[in-house]
Amino acid sequence: xxxxxxxxILASAVYYWGSSMVGxxxxxxxxxxxxxxxxxxxxxxxxxxxxxxxxxxxHVRNTGSTPSTVDAIYVNDERYAITPQT
Numbered sequence: 001x002x003x004x005x006x007x008x009i010l011a012s013a014v015y016y017w018g019s020s021m022v023g024x025x026x027x028x029x030x031x032x033x034x035x036x037x038x039x040x041x042x043x044x045x046x047x048x049x050x051x052x053x054x055x056x057x058x059h060v061r062n063t064g065s066t067p068s069t070v071d072a073i074y075v076n077d078e079r080y081a082i083t084p085q086t
Contacts, residue, residue, distance in 0.1 A: 041066040 043064030050057040062068045073080050 042068050044068055044070070 045061045048059040
């Protein structure tokens with residue numbers, strides 16, 4: 001009888017521990033999944049590129065459903081500030 005009682009108590013403890021581990025791992029995955037879904041709705045298209053004496057002009061269109069902001073560009077691994085225009 002005592003062995004059965006100890007077995008039930010240990011099984012309950014293992015079940016409770018396993019349930020909390022699964023719940024914690026699900027919460028850890030939920031936030032990155034929401035971010036990835038938002039990234040999928042962003043879609044930028046470079047329509048034209050103009051090279052001139054003053055620099056390079058890029059015409060970019062947001063064809064996605066989420067508003068996007070381009071605040072910098074990288075050329076050959078170097079970051080360049082930009083002047084956004086509409």
